[in-house]
Amino acid sequence: MPAWWRPLLNRLALAEASDFTRLPTPERARRESAVLILLGEDGAGGGPDVLVLQRADTLRNHAGQPAFPGGACDPGDTDAAATALREATEEVGLDPTSARVVTQLPTLWIPVSDFHVTPVLAWWHSPHPVRPMDPAEVARVERLPIAELVDPANRLRVRHPSGWIGPAFRVRGMLVWGFTAGVLSTLLEMGGWSVPWPIDRVEGLPGSGSAPVR
Numbered sequence: 001m002p003a004w005w006r007p008l009l010n011r012l013a014l015a016e017a018s019d020f021t022r023l024p025t026p027e028r029a030r031r032e033s034a035v036l037i038l039l040g041e042d043g044a045g046g047g048p049d050v051l052v053l054q055r056a057d058t059l060r061n062h063a064g065q066p067a068f069p070g071g072a073c074d075p076g077d078t079d080a081a082a083t084a085l086r087e088a089t090e091e092v093g094l095d096p097t098s099a100r101v102v103t104q105l106p107t108l109w110i111p112v113s114d115f116h117v118t119p120v121l122a123w124w125h126s127p128h129p130v131r132p133m134d135p136a137e138v139a140r141v142e143r144l145p146i147a148e149l150v151d152p153a154n155r156l157r158v159r160h161p162s163g164w165i166g167p168a169f170r171v172r173g174m175l176v177w178g179f180t181a182g183v184l185s186t187l188l189e190m191g192g193w194s195v196p197w198p199i200d201r202v203e204g205l206p207g208s209g210s211a212p213v214r
Helices: 005-012 082-091 179-192
Strands: 031-040 048-055 070-072 099-104 108-109 115-124 138-145 155-159 166-170 174-176 202-204
Touching: 005 099, 005 179, 031 082, 048 082, 048 174, 070 082, 082 099, 082 115, 108 179, 115 166, 166 179, 174 179
Parallel strands: 031 115, 155 202
Antiparallel strands: 031 048, 031 070, 048 138, 099 115, 108 115, 155 166, 166 174
8 A cells, every 4th residue: 555544644643523413313313324535546646535525406415516436235235344345336337346345434423314433444446447337326436636735725614504614625617515525525635635724614505405516
């Protein structure tokens, strides 16, 4: 594994849910789920990147919103890693043998859906082309370079109509916010990649709050 993994893994060994959210994780939730945080390299010296998909605009929930591949656990899934890899295979055509599960992050609670979400961190050791497997669910798939995510010009905070304010990234024609942006922001800090950025740059969510910014 590349040397850039080491600082991140050293810090994650001590990580707790409180590092990612101020909300305490209840013992039980309506559903268990998992997402895949797939880190790879572009092979051209560009450094690490992370795989993110964009939900279709026609979905009932999270329409147009960028997210990690993932979803609810199925009865046949042996663990959170199995769920994350299965979902990534179904959503973007990931070959599960091309990725190595490295560790699991603390389970987090999404109160709006009452889901427990376990982020699964994996090393994409053999990258291959991926694409939306069902355009009705996934509109596009992007490998977002860490260098672009930490660029201060691409970072901001967004304000939800409810009053909630959280980190966001405007990159590759997408506005990444919510759960995905919160986890990414923490991982960038833990990996030693983050650089100072203007946290006073706060914008309201465009439109309904789920549409991407072009």
